[in-house]
Amino acid sequence: xxxxxxQEAARSDVPLLVGCTALALLALALPRSWGLSVAxxxxxxALRPIVALQARAAQDRRSRFELAxxxxxxxxxxxxxxxxxxxxxxxxxxxxxxxxxxRLSHPTxxxxxxxxxxxxxxxxxxxxxxxxVGVRMFDPVVTAEGLIGSVVSAGPTSSSAMTWANxxxxxxxxxxxxxxxxxxxxSASVGVAGPILELHGIALRDSLAVGTVVLTAGAGGTYPxxxxxxxxxxxxxxxxxxxxxxxxxxxxxxxxxxxxxxLTSPRDSLYPRSVRPVxxx
Amino acid sequence: MRLFRLSDRRxxxxxxxxxxxxxxxxxxxxLEFYLRPSIVEGQHGLPDFLILVLLLLAIREEPGxxxxxxxxxxxxxxxxxxxxxxxxxxxxxxxxxxxxxxRSIFFADNILVNGALFFIGxxxxxxxxxxxxxxxxxxxxxxxLLWAPLQAMSTAVVxxxxxxxxxxxxxIRIEA
Numbered sequence: 001x002x003x004x005x006x007q008e009a010a011r012s013d014v015p016l017l018v019g020c021t022a023l024a025l026l027a028l029a030l031p032r033s034w035g036l037s038v039a040x041x042x043x044x045x046a047l048r049p050i051v052a053l054q055a056r057a058a059q060d061r062r063s064r065f066e067l068a069x070x071x072x073x074x075x076x077x078x079x080x081x082x083x084x085x086x087x088x089x090x091x092x093x094x095x096x097x098x099x100x101x102x103r104l105s106h107p108t109x110x111x112x113x114x115x116x117x118x119x120x121x122x123x124x125x126x127x128x129x130x131x132x133v134g135v136r137m138f139d140p141v142v143t144a145e146g147l148i149g150s151v152v153s154a155g156p157t158s159s160s161a162m163t164w165a166n167x168x169x170x171x172x173x174x175x176x177x178x179x180x181x182x183x184x185x186x187s188a189s190v191g192v193a194g195p196i197l198e199l200h201g202i203a204l205r206d207s208l209a210v211g212t213v214v215l216t217a218g219a220g221g222t223y224p225x226x227x228x229x230x231x232x233x234x235x236x237x238x239x240x241x242x243x244x245x246x247x248x249x250x251x252x253x254x255x256x257x258x259x260x261x262x263l264t265s266p267r268d269s270l271y272p273r274s275v276r277p278v279x280x281x
Numbered sequence: 282m283r284l285f286r287l288s289d290r291r292x293x294x295x296x297x298x299x300x301x302x303x304x305x306x307x308x309x310x311x312l313e314f315y316l317r318p319s320i321v322e323g324q325h326g327l328p329d330f331l332i333l334v335l336l337l338l339a340i341r342e343e344p345g346x347x348x349x350x351x352x353x354x355x356x357x358x359x360x361x362x363x364x365x366x367x368x369x370x371x372x373x374x375x376x377x378x379x380x381x382x383x384r385s386i387f388f389a390d391n392i393l394v395n396g397a398l399f400f401i402g403x404x405x406x407x408x409x410x411x412x413x414x415x416x417x418x419x420x421x422x423x424x425x426l427l428w429a430p431l432q433a434m435s436t437a438v439v440x441x442x443x444x445x446x447x448x449x450x451x452x453i454r455i456e457a
Contacts, residue, residue: 016345020352020374027359027367028413035359035366042360050314050361057319064319115318117327117432119407119424120364120414153363160363167415188417195420258322 032168036153036160043126044155051114051158055128058112058258066258073144106224106263109133111141113257114158122195122255123166125149129262132156138222140263146228146251147171147216148260161262163254164229165195172217173199173229180206181217184229187247194253197230199246200238207244208232214248224263301450302341309334309443326431328439329403331358335373336402336440337451339380351377365414372409376402390454392441399440404433 027035043051062070095101111127129135131154141148141161149163162169165186174181182201189196199214212232218225230250238245313330321327335354339347355373359366380402407429411421444453 013343013345013348017348017374017378020348021371023352024355024367024371024374027370028365030366032366036363039360039363039366042356047357047360050357053314054318054361057315057317058322060319061322113322114361115322116358116362117317117329118358118362118364118369119411119428119432120368120416121362123364123414124362126361166364167417189419255325256322 039160040153040155040158043158048157051126051128054114054126055112055158058114058128062112062259107134107265109135109262109264111135111159111260111262113260115255115258122253123163124152125161125163125254125257125260127151127159127161127260127262128157130155130157130159134264135159135262136264140216140223140227141260142227142263143252143257143260145253146230147223148252148254148257150222151262159262161260164197164250165254171223171229172219173214174217174225175208176213176215180208181219184214184248194255195250196233197248197250198236199232199248200243202244202246204242204244208235208246210234212246214246298452302337305443305447305450306334306337309337325428326435328435329432330439332373332376332403332406332436333399333440333443335377336380336399337443339377340384340398341452342381344378344381344385347377347379347381348374349377351375368410368413368415371413372406375409376406379405392444395444395453396437396441400433400437403436404429407432 027038030038109129111129114126114128115121116126125141125148127135127141135151135154137151137154139151139154141150141163147164149161149166149169151159152162153160164171164184167186170183170185172181173184180202182199184197184199187196187198199208202208210232214229214232216223216225216227216229228251230248232246233249234247236245236247309330313334317327317330331354335347335350338350342350351373352370354377355370358369358373362369380398383398408425411424411429416424444451448454
């Protein structure tokens with residue numbers, strides 16, 4: 001009796017496997033934007049309770065284990081702001097005297113990172129904020145240490161951010177002194193401390209010293225100028241020999257980031273959507 | 282009449298078994314989505330309770346159901362971490378099918394075998410996900426030989442503890 005029943009079950013197993021595999025391959029073949037749309041849609045509907053539960057867990061962890069650290073950061077920042085207030089006023093006065101407009105300010109949204117224990121987690125982070133609080137596609141994501149990446153899909157209450165560890169990541173970069181610019185993207189190899197970046201597009205005549213700090217260049221419409229990216233640790237050469245390649249250790253680690261800041265409007269100094277005047281206190 | 286009572290009792294017993302298994306899986310889901318993120322952050326080497334849900338279901342069911350469970354769990358993973366949509370689905374479908382098929386062919390009810398199943402299932406799933414999500418070849422060795430085994434080990438240890446605690450509910454006989 002068990003034999004035929006088992007054969008019957010085995011006959012229904014193969015269509016199930018083939019169907020599931022075909023759907024998985026179809027999902028893999030989808031353009032990235034379509035895949036992200038499907039994921040965002042499911043996150044806002046069927047999986048919304050799970051995202052909410054994870055966000056609640058992250059908030060509980062922060063309040064339970066990281067309150068003292070948050071308080072210390074808050075105190076040190078308060079002292080720093082007090083010290084720099086005089087400097088800021090002086091700067092505003094000087095800008096007024098020479099007729100230079102105020103620097104663009106970037107409204108920010110704080111977000112918790114909802115990590116998953118998968119090995120690909122560092123390439124794409126799930127954030128617990130979305131369009132309801134002003135987060136939009138292409139908004140830069142940073143930590144206190146430096147650049148993490150940018151938002152690639154946003155739903156009302158959650159969003160996905162592509163990090164610098166994602167093979168598709170690329171950003172215009174410039175050295176801290178503003179002398180040399182190029183573009184940065186993740187290295188195909190992994191360093192001792194984890195994934196690293198490579199600075200490309202540097203002419204052979206421009207040599208940069210090890211230890212040089214690299215910032216975002218503000219070109220391209222996504223990242224504003226001046227976000228710290230990392231520090232040059234070694235020098236290589238392009239496979240074709242056309243330019244130098246610099247290996248850059250990033251300042252911010254997507255895997256270790258539990259709390260990030262999303263820079264909302266305006267997103268780029270070259271293409272401002274609005275110019276906010278600096279209000280004097 | 283007696284036969285009817287017997288089959289009725291068996292059906293009720295089977296429903297009770299399913300309820301108990303569902304309860305264990307619910308505990309694993311709560312561990313995955315609330316308890317672990319409320320205690321630790323980061324992802325390297327932490328146990329993955331979703332793959333335990335998949336493996337515990339797959340070894341109880343037919344391979345087709347294992348593949349379907351893998352599809353649903355892979356979909357959840359891809360929706361929450363869409364590094365490459367579809368990579369998690371495909372990896373979990375193959376692991377769900379493989380675990381169920383392997384269980385029906387040659388797995389013994391032994392604590393070490395169960396632990397090895399959790400370890401290999403997690404490691405294979407991780408490697409497949411890395412491959413399908415387009416990980417650069419030069420970055421693969423560190424992930425495959427360091428981080429994936431680390432997560433597989435922690436998942437296997439937690440899986441064995443779950444099996445030992447809930448062996449009666451999961452109807453898993455554990456021979457020495």
